[in-house]
Amino acid sequence: MIHRMKQIPFTVPTQGPVQNSRRGDVRLQEEAAFGGGSEPTSPTGKRPSVEIPGAYALGSIDPSLYKIADEDDDYDVPRDHIGRIWFAVEYERETEKLLVTLIKAKNLPSRVLGNDNGCDPFVRLYLMPDERRYLQSKFRKKTCNPKFEESYVFQVNSRTIDDRVLRLTVYDVDRHKRHNVIGHALYPLRDHDCLLEGRLVVWRDLEKEVSETTSDRGEILVSLSYNNHLERLTVSVFEGKTFKRVDGVTTVDSYAKVSLMIQNKMVKSKKTEVVKKSTSPTYNESFTFKLPVTSLDTASITLTAMQYYSGHKDKAIGRVVLGSFMFARGKELDHWNEMVANQKEQVSHWHVLS
Structure with a gap:
């Protein structure tokens, strides 16, 4: 109320x-x-x-x-x-x-x-x-x-x-x-x-247990790779699956926005090209971010699937946060830890949008 x-x-x-x-x-x-x-x-x-x-x-x-x-x-x-x-x-x-x-x-x-x-x-x-x-x-x-x-x-x-x-x-x-x-x-x-x-x-x-996760907004396939010598984080967005339509539209024009956060402050944000008329879009784009080794424990990546509107404000379909224990839990935390443990390797997983 x-x-x-x-x-x-x-x-x-x-x-x-x-x-x-x-x-x-x-x-x-x-x-x-x-x-x-x-x-x-x-x-x-x-x-x-x-x-x-x-x-x-x-x-x-x-x-x-x-x-x-x-x-x-x-x-x-x-x-x-x-x-x-x-x-x-x-x-x-x-x-x-x-x-x-x-x-x-x-x-x-x-x-x-x-x-x-x-x-x-x-x-x-x-x-x-x-x-x-x-x-x-x-x-x-x-x-x-x-x-x-x-x-x-x-x-x-x-x-x-x-x-x-x-x-x-x-x-x-x-x-x-x-x-x-x-x-x-x-x-x-x-x-x-x-x-x-x-x-x-x-x-x-008040509730005994709380959860923000919902499973009806779709999924997204993402890979992470970190090079500790170059202090470079690479985020690749491959494809989406069964994206939920916003406002009941019959088709979905979408793009993915990738944002690097350090201590909950936005450092840089990048986005893919718009894929038109698909609820299971293919993006296949990679983005690199400068990320010092000393900031790995205080950094996170927010991936947001956005529904594109020509001439109007775009709306979020759903999002997922990948990061350290400070910012993520479950599979999202495991993905980040796997990236840190396997330097320079590309680690890919599907994630549910919430």
């Missing part, structure tokens, strides 16, 4: 992120991460790790600005329900900033039967496909209905915003200080029309 919101000012603390001159990453100062220097109420007594290049926490927000979300406080709790979470999302295309406000959660499971205070929750916010780094909320003690009212900023290139998915994972800290996952909520940013929708308040029911 989605609510439209009025314009809400975000106030940045006086000590914000600083620039690391050596690496060029935007680092998070601890004082800014937790609302101007206040200590998080962590049961472990330690500050959680929230350092992400180009991302940082803002201070607390005025909860009265989000009273519209209270309209959904009373709802029919589904069977096997593990909680619901509310958050607000806005993308500023001019500054390429994704503004996320974590508002609250309700009906989280209690560790003590019949006691609605048997939960010590906190939330981690990820910008997928990066699963290793996150921003983290403050801890809330003894409540199954926590109010967070905290704001965060992710720096996201406008050319890659549609490839990213906001994931919120809710944890409970038990009496042994173990962090137990309660559930996850996903918000694909390709579903967020930045120009039309502005800031939205969104709720999602």
Whole structure:
């Protein structure tokens, strides 16, 4: 469910992120991460790790600005329900900033039967496909209905915003200080029309397991080859299979876009020629990228099958991300690791578009 919101000012603390001159990453100062220097109420007594290049926490927000979300406080709790979470999302295309406000959660499971205070929750916010780094909320003690009212900023290139998915994972800290996952909520940013929708308040029911993969968009045959002496990555796109038609068109004119990302930043993007009137196109094109050996663990390749429209904006049929453990899982991760282990060899695999 989605609510439209009025314009809400975000106030940045006086000590914000600083620039690391050596690496060029935007680092998070601890004082800014937790609302101007206040200590998080962590049961472990330690500050959680929230350092992400180009991302940082803002201070607390005025909860009265989000009273519209209270309209959904009373709802029919589904069977096997593990909680619901509310958050607000806005993308500023001019500054390429994704503004996320974590508002609250309700009906989280209690560790003590019949006691609605048997939960010590906190939330981690990820910008997928990066699963290793996150921003983290403050801890809330003894409540199954926590109010967070905290704001965060992710720096996201406008050319890659549609490839990213906001994931919120809710944890409970038990009496042994173990962090137990309660559930996850996903918000694909390709579903967020930045120009039309502005800031939205969104709720999602938590799920035990989440998956973005779908198998009805088609497949693509790709090869990877890396030459460590030349520090050169070669990506070859051979063919597609059973591409899903966008907007119900009877024929598909398509091309493949290949983008090199380092630490979630676009380095270079290239594309094949357009193949007309085929849902199983043949491309047979190769692209080379300069990629230092030291960047292999922080690099990824995003392949996007695009439906071409003459005179109109092209639309994505589906995509696949190949990269290290930081960016990929399953067959996509295995393909990348096989490439790294077999220097200069061409390693080819079919991949399902998602």
